[in-house]
Amino acid sequence: DTEVTQTPKHLVMGMTNKKSLKCEQHMGHRAMYWYKQKAKKPPELMFVYSYEKLSINESVPSRFSPECPNSSLLNLHLHALQPEDSALYLCASSAGTTMNTEAFFGQGTRLTVV
């Protein structure tokens, strides 16, 4: 199983809503990532979890709150988002956080903030 599964695939939320994005992998990977991708742009790293601990936060606003309940799951809690936060949110996992490990990506959640 080389899949990273993300739910939901599409999400529309108001600026006062609270929602969560979910990501799951069963490859035994110990590193998991959240990326944000705007249209016609490359993915931008948001967070890295290594062995269930947050190891990188790329100065992401606090309205995005990551959580790693266990080694297979990664959540991204959303609160009070802005329309400019509309984007494709990609989850990825890798066997480790060393430079030579390739990341496997999910299909993403297309988020629209209205």
Added chain:
Amino acid sequence: AQKVTQAQTEISVVEKEDVTLDCVYETRDTTYYLFWYKQPPSGELVFLIRRNSFDEQNEISGRYSWNFQKSTSSFNFTITASQVVDSAVYFCALSERNSGGSNYKLTFGKGTLLTVNP
């Protein structure tokens, strides 16, 4: 700062043509890894290849081939006899150490949109 440049924003070819996607990178590290990913319209990034800085051998996988030249800091990707299913955005990426020095992250180029027309 480390950087990945994909100068071709969009390329359009007719099926069965060969096409080369260019990637030029900058890094001060002596050990580094380069990657190519494919992003079809469905959204997920599909890993295609990883190459380390000490291995300059070209690689071929079916219709795909990669040319890594350290002297010119380039890692180009060629698709031979392109097919409509090859239509996607292709990203070149460099693995770099984050500012704290304890982890690595991927720095992506801006991507090249390849359209293969029947």
